[in-house]
Amino acid sequence: MTSGAPRRSRAVRSLRPLWLILAFYIDFFIILAVLELVAGLVVGRQVLAAPGITLPWLLLASAAAAHWTMLHVDKQSWSFVGLGRSAATAHKVLAAALLGGLTIGGACLVLLGTHLLRIEATAPGSWWTAAGRSVAMLLPAAFAEELLLRGFVFAVLRRAGGWRLALIVTSVVFGLLHAWNPGADAESILAVIVAGFFLGAILLATGSLYAAGAAHFAWNWVMAAALHIPVSGIASTDPDYRTVETGPDWLTGGPWGPEGGLAAVAAMFVAIFYLYGRYLRRMELKG
Numbered sequence: 139m140t141s142g143a144p145r146r147s148r149a150v151r152s153l154r155p156l157w158l159i160l161a162f163y164i165d166f167f168i169i170l171a172v173l174e175l176v177a178g179l180v181v182g183r184q185v186l187a188a189p190g191i192t193l194p195w196l197l198l199a200s201a202a203a204a205h206w207t208m209l210h211v212d213k214q215s216w217s218f219v220g221l222g223r224s225a226a227t228a229h230k231v232l233a234a235a236l237l238g239g240l241t242i243g244g245a246c247l248v249l250l251g252t253h254l255l256r257i258e259a260t261a262p263g264s265w266w267t268a269a270g271r272s273v274a275m276l277l278p279a280a281f282a283e284e285l286l287l288r289g290f291v292f293a294v295l296r297r298a299g300g301w302r303l304a305l306i307v308t309s310v311v312f313g314l315l316h317a318w319n320p321g322a323d324a325e326s327i328l329a330v331i332v333a334g335f336f337l338g339a340i341l342l343a344t345g346s347l348y349a350a351g352a353a354h355f356a357w358n359w360v361m362a363a364a365l366h367i368p369v370s371g372i373a374s375t376d377p378d379y380r381t382v383e384t385g386p387d388w389l390t391g392g393p394w395g396p397e398g399g400l401a402a403v404a405a406m407f408v409a410i411f412y413l414y415g416r417y418l419r420r421m422e423l424k425g
Contacts, residue, residue, distance in 0.1 A: 155298040162208045162290050170200035191271070194278035201285035208290050219289045220347035230349045234340050237409060238353030239360045241336070245405035246365055246381070246396050254385030255396070260366075263377025271375070272363040280355035287312050287334075288341050288350055301342055309334030320371040325388060326398035330370070333357075333397065336406045343417035361395055368395035 173196045181192060205219060216222045249255040287308045295304035313331030316322060341350040361369045366376035371394045374380075383390035391399035 155294045158208065158212060158294050159291050161211070162204055162294075165207050166200050166204040166286070169203045170196060173200055191274045194275055194282060197282035198278040198285070201282050201289070205285060205290050212294075214293075219293045220341060220345055220350070221289070225344070225346035226348050227346075230344045230346045231352045234344060234346070234349035235352035235356040237340065239356035241405045241409045242357045242397060242402055243360045243364070245399075245401040246360075246367075249383075249385065249390055249396060249399075249401050250381075252385075254383065254390050254401075255367075255381050256384055257379050257381050260376045260378060260380050263375075265377055268366075268375045268377050269363040272359055276358045276362060276369075277355050280358060281351040283312075284337070284341075284347055284351040284354055288338060289347055292338070292341065305335060305338040305342070309338055312337075316370055319394075321393045322371060323394075326371070326391070326394040329391070329398045329403050332403050332406050336410055339410050339413045343413045357397070361397065368393060370395060370397065 177192060177196060205216075205221070209216065209218065212218075217225070246255060250257070292304045292308050295307055309331050312334035313327045313329075316330045317327055319326075337350045337354055340353050341347060344350075358369050361367050362374040366374050366380040367382075368374060383392060383396075387393075387399070389400050390396060391402065396402050
């Protein structure tokens with residue numbers, strides 16, 4: 139009778155990561171439902187349902203609250219998920235933002251220079267207003283996505299099976315979650331999976347989820363605010379000008395935006411190899 143107890147104990151321990159991840163997402167959706175109810179009473183359900191700034195901030199608040207809850211349940215500090223004080227240094231955050239912006243920006247500059255993308259005039263408008271609105275929408279959206287995939291979930295998977303397992307699982311899920319975006323296809327989903335590896339590599343290299351969020355935000359902002367081009371199939375506002383693709387979709391990303399094309403994928407691999415050579419190789423050697 140006693141021999142069965144250790145086996146049951148091991149089975150419970152082996153399932154603990156799955157239960158923690160499940161509890162995290164249940165917690166997140168409950169908090170989100172409550173916040174949406176409150177927000178609907180305050181601003182009205184029509185305003186809440188319309189595409190805008192409110193929902194990304196609700197997602198971010200819900201994800202942060204779910205982290206607070208689950209870190210207490212798991213008896214962990216914010217450092218466990220890359221959100222400790224040492225992870226919030228300006229150097230880490232700004233360097234990651236620069237890497238994210240330069241990676242997609244460099245790919246787009248190559249496409250522009252080879253006339254596979256072109257800039258055309260549109261109706262006059264306020265660039266600053268559009269850019270500011272992009273910040274208000276894209277900043278919380280980027281950090282919410284990072285919290286939901288590369289925060290507590292990533293940390294639990296890493297503790298249970300190592301950083302490779304955490305990186306692979308979260309990157310694949312990140313890509314599959316974009317399958318519901320407008321114009322998604324197999325190529326765009328694969329490209330977003332590569333983006334998941336890129337952002338996960340930044341998290342691993344810096345130990346900072348702030349850095350991964352900053353890179354994610356800068357990546358999206360360069361496309362939406364600087365280039366006025368679709369981001370993951372979602373159209374961007376385009377006062378004064380917009381960037382349109384003229385080359386083959388497999389290279390430029392087509393209606394999905396440049397992040398869905400081979401040029402962006404190649405740029406991400408360059409960045410991943412840089413991170414691997416400079417940071418991740420040492421971590422791999424340590425086991």
